[in-house]
Amino acid sequence: MSNGDANYGQSRLVTGDAVVLDLHPAGFASRMVAIFLDVTVQFVSLIAATVVVLRVSEGVDLALTAAIQLLLTVLILVGYPVAFETFTRGRSLGKLAMGLRVVGRDGSPVRFRQALARALTGVVEIWLASGVIALISSLLNxxxxxxxxxLAGTVVVQERTGRRPGTLVEMPPAMAGWARNAELSRLPAETATMAHQYLTRYTELNEQTRYEMGVRLADTVTRYVAPPPPPQASPPEYLAAVLAERRRREEARLAQQRENRA
Known part of the structure; x- marks a missing residue:
């Protein structure tokens, strides 16, 4: 690993409440390679699209040909990264190859508006400026x-290759019945990681931060989990129930796989 990668790997993402998230910002070298791969795919696509347009537009009005070419260029330069990052939760072909992912600054999955902001800015800093602006910006932070x-409030991180040991979150007894019938399959791994770190650092936070982060995380989790939690459940209890049940189901799945192989 290069020194640049090492320095970036030592960094951690920190929320506005000074809570450290176990997400490793991508190293400079791996990020540049990912950008190069994506740019190569887009450049080849642009050439192919141009050749096709020129061949099928013989005898067609030049203004119409130019409009079609412009549309294809926008789709390739903007549509490609937006579509990939939105539907693959922050990955593109280059990032897939390098094991990288785009996430929000709080570790949440990247959203359409964030992917769009990154893509539109990328036209300027990567294409029009030949990557110079992106290079300088990446080196300065x-x-x-x-x-x-x-502009989008995102960061490119190195995806973890394995699960690190940590404190297990226990199921609140009053939430066990609700959790067993809850639909948890849509919960993103990044959101679960944030909730786990909030719960394991709960006693280190002041009362106001506990409340504000708990409410914010619970609101985020409810977007992916159904049905809603019982009215009497506090945010920490709700998050603990979701994580404990998620772990129980994963352990049951792995146990079933081992039994089937036996």
Whole structure:
């Protein structure tokens, strides 16, 4: 690993409440390779699209041909990254190859508007400026964020290859019945990680931060989990129930796999 990658790897994402998230910002070298791969795919696509348009537009009005070419260019330069990052939760072909992912600054999955902001800015800082703006921006901050990341509130992280041991979150007895019937399959791993770190650092936070972060995380989790939690459940109890049940189901799935192989 290069020194640049090492320095970036030592960084951690920190929320506005000074809570450290176990997400490693991507190293400079791996991020540049991912950008190069994506740009190569887009450049080849542009050439192919141009050749096709020129061949099928013989005898067609030049204005119409130019409009079609412009539309294809926008789709390739903007539509490609937006579609990939939105539907693959922050990945593109280059990022897939390098094991990277775009996430929100709080570790949440990247959203359409964030992917769009990154793509539109990328046209300027990567294409029109030949990558110079993106390069300088990435070198000037420890998280390697380009201008598009600052505008979108995102960061490119190195996806973890394995689960690290940590404190297990226990099921609140009053929530066990609700949790067993809850639909948890849509919960993103990044959101679950944030909730786990909030619960394991709960006693280290002041009362106001506990409340504000708990409410915010619970609101985020409810977007992916159904049915809603019981009215009497506090945010920490709700988050603990979701994580404990999620772990129980995963352990049951793995146990079933081992039994089937036996």
């Amino acid at each position: 420890r998280e390697g964020r380009r201008v598009g990341d600052f």
